[in-house]
Amino acid sequence: MSEKKETKAFLNVGIDLGTSRSAISASNGGRHWVESYVGWPKDFIARKVLGKAVLFGEEALENRLSLDIYRPLEHGVIKNGSARSEAAVKELIHYLVQLAQGTDTHEGIRAVVGVPAESFKINKVAIKHAVADFADAIMVVSEPFSVAYGVDALNNAMVVDIGAGTMDFCIMHGTMPTDEDQKTILTAGDHIDQQLQSMIHERYPAADFTLNMVRRFKEQYSFVGQSSSPVIVDIPVEGRPTAHDITAEMRRACESILPGMVETMLELIAGFDPEFQKKVRNNIILAGGGCQIRGLREHLETILKEYGPCNVRKIDDPLFGGADGALALAADMPDAYWEKS
Numbered sequence: 554m555s556e557k558k559e560t561k562a563f564l565n566v567g568i569d570l571g572t573s574r575s576a577i578s579a580s581n582g583g584r585h586w587v588e589s590y591v592g593w594p595k596d597f598i599a600r601k602v603l604g605k606a607v608l609f610g611e612e613a614l615e616n617r618l619s620l621d622i623y624r625p626l627e628h629g630v631i632k633n634g635s636a637r638s639e640a641a642v643k644e645l646i647h648y649l650v651q652l653a654q655g656t657d658t659h660e661g662i663r664a665v666v667g668v669p670a671e672s673f674k675i676n677k678v679a680i681k682h683a684v685a686d687f688a689d690a691i692m693v694v695s696e697p698f699s700v701a702y703g704v705d706a707l708n709n710a711m712v713v714d715i716g717a718g719t720m721d722f723c724i725m726h727g728t729m730p731t732d733e734d735q736k737t738i739l740t741a742g743d744h745i746d747q748q749l750q751s752m753i754h755e756r757y758p759a760a761d762f763t764l765n766m767v768r769r770f771k772e773q774y775s776f777v778g779q780s781s782s783p784v785i786v787d788i789p790v791e792g793r794p795t796a797h798d799i800t801a802e803m804r805r806a807c808e809s810i811l812p813g814m815v816e817t818m819l820e821l822i823a824g825f826d827p828e829f830q831k832k833v834r835n836n837i838i839l840a841g842g843g844c845q846i847r848g849l850r851e852h853l854e855t856i857l858k859e860y861g862p863c864n865v866r867k868i869d870d871p872l873f874g875g876a877d878g879a880l881a882l883a884a885d886m887p888d889a890y891w892e893k894s
């Protein structure tokens with residue numbers, strides 16, 4: 554008797570395509586993420602040494618000298634709309650779908666892809682093309698909307714997604730959000746890294762460090778407001794690991810995103826129906842990797858309270874919040890909304 558694998562119903566997947574990290578959540582329970590790097594071997598020798606046609610995430614970064622390496626999104630959109638970056642998006646999505654699929658067989662795959670709000674406006678068609686080969690039905694949504702869906706904040710709420718390339722804001726008022734309900738600013742995680750890099754360089758000219766190291770310092774010690782303890786990091790000086798106090802720099806760099814953030818939040822709330830502004834102020838949700846900055850939630854609440862009562866909370870899982878929301882959308886979406894690929 555020939556063994557035949559049982560074919561199961563559709564596999565639903567929710568994908569969060571991000572500038573720095575991309576994640577997938579699937580209806581079979583699979584959850585995976587990868588740093589958004591894609592690298593192709595530079596030549597025949599590199600291909601032979603690496604033994605692979607394409608590398609992703611950490612592995613791509615580790616072998617970057619042998620690779621043409623791409624981080625396909627910049628400032629929330631596909632870089633220059635370039636063909637290579639589009640190919641990188643496609644490879645990244647293919648990789649995530651394969652991870653989620655595992656060895657299961659399915660009748661087909663339905664994918665909801667959450668992308669930065671700007672990318673949603675500019676690259677929707679390119680993203681659909683990128684997914685079309687791996688999915689039978691597709692929907693592209695903006696990332697803050699998928700986050701809102703995942704936490705059931707569909708009415709009188711505001712989601713602020715603090716990513717690497719962009720900070721995306723979205724007001725929810727009981728319907729699908731339109732362009733007017735969304736705003737994007739470019740001061741987010743990458744901006745903090747650049748600020749911190751130049752501040753450390755200014756104070757310690759002999760310190761030898763990379764932007765990558767600065768990002769890791771931030772991810773470990775980020776804070777706004779009062780610090781509970783000094784931030785001391787090891788940075789080599791003339792090859793010798795040396796302790797450096799970067800407390801003040803860390804605070805200033807992290808706080809550099811606050812003015813634009815508060816201004817945009819107030820602007821969006823002010824544009825909302827006056828009778829509902831209070832409700833929105835009481836239902837603000839922070840998402841994305843940047844929501845983990847210590848003291849940020851409390852700081853925002855303090856500032857916004859000057860305008861009336863307010864409540865700011867963080868989503869439980871910044872890494873998978875967008876992907877989980879996209880998966881929930883995939884599960885609930887009526888057939889008419891899907892685009893067949």
Ligand SMILES: Nc1ncnc2c1ncn2[C@@H]1O[C@H](COP(=O)(O)OP(=O)(O)OP(=O)(O)O)[C@@H](O)[C@H]1O
Pocket residue numbers: 570571572573574575626629669696714715716717718719720741742743768771772773775840841842843844845846847871
């Ligand atoms: N504990 C932390 N404190 C501060 N920032 C952090 C922390 N952890 C991660 N980040 C930052 O969050 C950002 C990544 O967040 P996220 O994964 O949501 O972004 P993304 O979706 O890849 O980017 P975008 O939404 O701009 O496309 C990076 O700048 C990262 O350094």
Ligand SMILES: [Mg+2]
Pocket residue numbers: 569570571572669696714716717841875
């Ligand atoms: Mg994101």
